[in-house]
Amino acid sequence: MRAGLRRKRSIAAAATIAAVLSIPGAALAATSGSISDPVGDVTQFAPDIGETAVTVGDDDTFAVDTRIVPTPPAGWGGCAYYVVGICMPSNMTVTWYLDFLPGAGSLADDGADAKVVAIPVRDQTTWESSRWDAANGRFTAGAVPAASVDAAGVKWTLRLADLGVPRPASVRMRIVSLYKSATGTGVLVDYSDVAGPGTIPVAGPVGGGATPDSDCTAATRTANKLQARIRRTARRARHGSRAAKRRLARLKAKRRRAVRRLERACGTPAKGPAPTAAPPGCKLVTKPVLVLEGVGLDARYVLRQRVVVECTR
Numbered sequence: 001m002r003a004g005l006r007r008k009r010s011i012a013a014a015a016t017i018a019a020v021l022s023i024p025g026a027a028l029a030a031t032s033g034s035i036s037d038p039v040g041d042v043t044q045f046a047p048d049i050g051e052t053a054v055t056v057g058d059d060d061t062f063a064v065d066t067r068i069v070p071t072p073p074a075g076w077g078g079c080a081y082y083v084v085g086i087c088m089p090s091n092m093t094v095t096w097y098l099d100f101l102p103g104a105g106s107l108a109d110d111g112a113d114a115k116v117v118a119i120p121v122r123d124q125t126t127w128e129s130s131r132w133d134a135a136n137g138r139f140t141a142g143a144v145p146a147a148s149v150d151a152a153g154v155k156w157t158l159r160l161a162d163l164g165v166p167r168p169a170s171v172r173m174r175i176v177s178l179y180k181s182a183t184g185t186g187v188l189v190d191y192s193d194v195a196g197p198g199t200i201p202v203a204g205p206v207g208g209g210a211t212p213d214s215d216c217t218a219a220t221r222t223a224n225k226l227q228a229r230i231r232r233t234a235r236r237a238r239h240g241s242r243a244a245k246r247r248l249a250r251l252k253a254k255r256r257r258a259v260r261r262l263e264r265a266c267g268t269p270a271k272g273p274a275p276t277a278a279p280p281g282c283k284l285v286t287k288p289v290l291v292l293e294g295v296g297l298d299a300r301y302v303l304r305q306r307v308v309v310e311c312t313r
């Protein structure tokens with residue numbers, strides 16, 4: 001079996017890469033890029049990757065259009081071979097690897113921090129996205145991309161926040177088409193086509209404000225310091241210190257005032273899951289927002305990059 005192993009790798013270095021920064025009108029945060037790969041460098045088994053165009057919208061969407069030429073015998077998710085007229089399914093995937101956090105990500109996947117996989121089987125293409133979980137050393141499933149398949153390729157869209165891509169960022173993208181299956185005569189085949197890497201620029205937030213303003217940062221620090229003092233004092237009060245109980249009441253009043261100042265400077269803390277759509281006249285943007293993390297005495301205010309709805313009117 002092993003002797004029959006055939007292998008062909010397309011030469012990724014031959015791919016030409018172009019990335020352009022487009023600034024259409026007022027939508028300053030929209031950018032685009034492209035990754036070129038020759039068609040014809042794979043003649044069988046693995047779907048042949050051609051041109052890829054990526055658009056990063058000012059609505060924080062990451063939209064990918066990859067032209068793909070299916071190859072025989074299975075085409076796009078067709079039958080690898082037939083046994084007395086019964087279709088033996090092929091085993092193919094196309095994976096878009098996104099590397100955007102320097103010094104992080106999956107080492108086995110060239111530092112990828114997120115990936116999107118298309119799995120074509122028969123007339124259906126299954127789509128998955130996942131993000132690298134450094135703590136557990138594996139990819140964990142994320143949002144399912146909005147995707148479509150046409151005669152000449154595929155398109156998928158995810159929000160930057162679903163992929164974990166911050167603004168600004170530089171996304172290094174590689175596309176890998178794989179076919180690993182047996183032929184009708186039982187010979188194992190392992191074909192691939194690799195496009196890129198190419199770089200997709202992601203501009204800073206729409207309307208600036210990449211960093212929280214200094215009033216907000218200072219107010220956050222003050223509120224957290226008071227919270228830490230309350231935590232220590234509450235511990236002493238629990239042990240029966242009457243002085244600590246009196247101090248606790250004063251500190252809590254001070255914290256109420258500090259939180260009011262904090263909310264004036266930063267807005268109210270973001271709650272619940274990130275929005276997935278914006279009403280007319282508004283859009284989704286990624287910006288630092290106030291978040292209350294933890295509960296009770298352990299709660300603390302932090303400024304996190306979040307997707308939020310921003311309205312201009």
Ligand SMILES: [Ca+2]
Pocket residue numbers: 010037038039040041042048049050193
């Ligand atoms: Ca190709």
